[in-house]
Amino acid sequence: MTIMNSQTSTKRIIQVALFLVVGAIAPLLDTTMTNVALDTIMKSLNVSVNAIQWITTSYVLAMGIAVPVAGWASNWFNGKHLYLWALVVFLLGSIVSSWATTLPLLIVGRVIQGAAAGFIVPLITTLIVQVAGGNGLGKLMAIVGMPAVLIPILGPTVGGYLIQTLNWHWIFLINIPLVLISLVLLAWKMPSFPAVRRGKHLDIPSLVLLAGLFTSSIIGITRFSTxxxxxxxxxxxxxxxxxAFLIGYVLYAFFLPQKALVSLQLFKSPTFDASAIILMLSGIAVNGAMFLLPLYLQNSRGLSVVWSGTYLIAQGIGLLVVRGQIGKLTDSIGARWVVLAAIAIAIVGTLPFVFFTAKTSTWLVLLTLFVRGIGQGGLTIPVMADSYTGVPQALVAEATTATRMLQNIGGAMGTAVLATIIQHELPKVGLTAAYQTAFLWSVGFIAVTAIPAWFLSHRKIAK
Structure with a gap:
């Protein structure tokens, strides 16, 4: 597929976006179901909170490491073929995870799944930006983000039902028919994206330095938690x-810019810098809390796996309510004020968990989750759209690489940090207080994002 001309209708662009989104259904559904299953898996395999967090951390870390490879591959291989092969690899990871009877084998399956998702998610954004030519990105990001809205509504409940009626292995087995259906549909209907065959070749030193940076960081945090x-x-x-890996990469990219996978030129834009920092911090706050919430609902409030999933529907509905308006607001007034408002709302929707107990009203918990969902929506769409503001077309793939990588690594760090906090607090203050402390840290990460948010794009509303 070539980049569409001016006569190409918005309807056609949206249609392409929807085809690409189909492939993301299984990975996103798997993530939400796995979060709900963590407590069940922890008891089934007889492991600690610190050990079980590797099910999430290994997945997100593998995503982060795969993203740079996806950014390079999107320039040199047919986008449709890459997308289909990534789904095949995700299918393989799902099969391995479904067979797992030990934590190490389950982590292997999750690494395979994460590596595949590391191709699927950024490919959606890169191909959509290429097709749209950089116009109306707020609206398009809202469309691309639809599964991230709808699936959190369905995933926890579906996952809880599968676990309660069958067993936790089925949260991975269900991926098999979903991926097979997606493969048939996409192979038949998705347009081709021929390789542009320009840009950088895959640079192994860059990949080693970035992978070393992220992996070493996570290992340091998790060792602290033990x-x-x-x-x-x-x-x-x-x-x-x-x-050392971070310094090494900066020096490498400075002296060999033609080879480095992520160009330092991207960081000359204040809006890109702000977007990158916010995506990492929000990855810590949002992904970390998604690891935390099901454990809290099941352990502190004593809910069943099905009911904990049902509670989380409220958060998904909050996301759904604001999804369409956020894209339009971002296109019309810029990202700054949308994100600052979302930060305030996210704090209002997270801070009460610091004080909630097992006796807190169910309706109050549900209302708080609903509010948190609204804030979460405003922390993703505007920032993803703004990260491309002022970025040259030639650097779009690298911009996608950098932003997705930071978001994923932030998510991996968030899971590790919050698991560390729970593990440290548990012997000293008990179960409920340990979760309350972890939520307080999550609020802190959300609040800090207000600083870089001030540097996002903004414009006056046209009269």
Whole structure:
């Protein structure tokens, strides 16, 4: 497919967006169902909170490492073929995960799934931006984000039902027919995206430096959660190694810009810098809390796996209510005020969990989750759209690589950080207080995003 001309209708662009979104259904459904299943898997495999977080962390970390490869591949291979092969790999990871009877094998399956998702998610954005030519991105990001709205409404309840009536292995087995149906539909109906065959070749040193940076960071955080002090060599060694990888990549990209996977030129734009920082911080706050909420509902409030999933529908409805308006607002007034308002709403929807107990009214919990969903929607669409503001067409794939990578790594770090907090607080203050402390940290991460949000684009409303 070539980039569409001026006569191409908006309807056709939206149709292409919807075809691409079909492939994201299984990965997103899998993520929401897995979050609800964590407590069940933890008890089934007899492992700790710190150990079970690797089911989420390994998936998101694999996504983050795969994203740079996807950014390179989108320039050199047919986009449709890449997309279909990524779905095949996700299918393989789902099969391995469904067979797992030990935590290490389950983590292997999750790594395979995460690596595939690391291609699927950024490919959607890259191909849509290419097709649209950079116009009306707020509205298009809202369409691309539809599964992220609808699936959190369905996923937790479907996952809870599968776990309660069958067993947790079925949250992975259900992916098999979903992916097979998607493969047939996309192979038949999705248009082709021929490779432009321009841009950089896959740079192994870049990939090694970025993978080393993210992996070392997560290992340092998780070792701290096992009880090692922050100043111990077991913790400091991987964290210092992560710092060395970061410095190494910056120097490499500075002296060899023609080879580096993510160009430092992207960071010359204040809006891109702000978007990148917000995506990482929101990844910590949003993804970390999505790991935290099902565990809290099942352990602190004593809900069944089905009811915990049902509670989370309220958050998905909050996302759904604002999804369409957020895209329009971003296109008309810019991202700054939309994101600042969303930060305030997200804090209002998260802070009450610091004070909730097992006796707190169900309706109050549901209302708070609904409000949190509204805030969560405003922290993703505007920032993703604004990250492309002022970015040259030649750097679109690299911009997608950088933003998705930071968001995924932020999510992996958020899961690890909140699991660390729970693990440290649990022996000292008990179950409910440990979760309350973790929610307080999540609020802090959300609040800090207000600083970079001030540097996002903004414009006056046309009279």
């Amino acid at each position: 009880g090692d002090s922050f100043t111990s060599l077991k913790v400091l060694t991987p964290l210092l190694l992560a710092l």
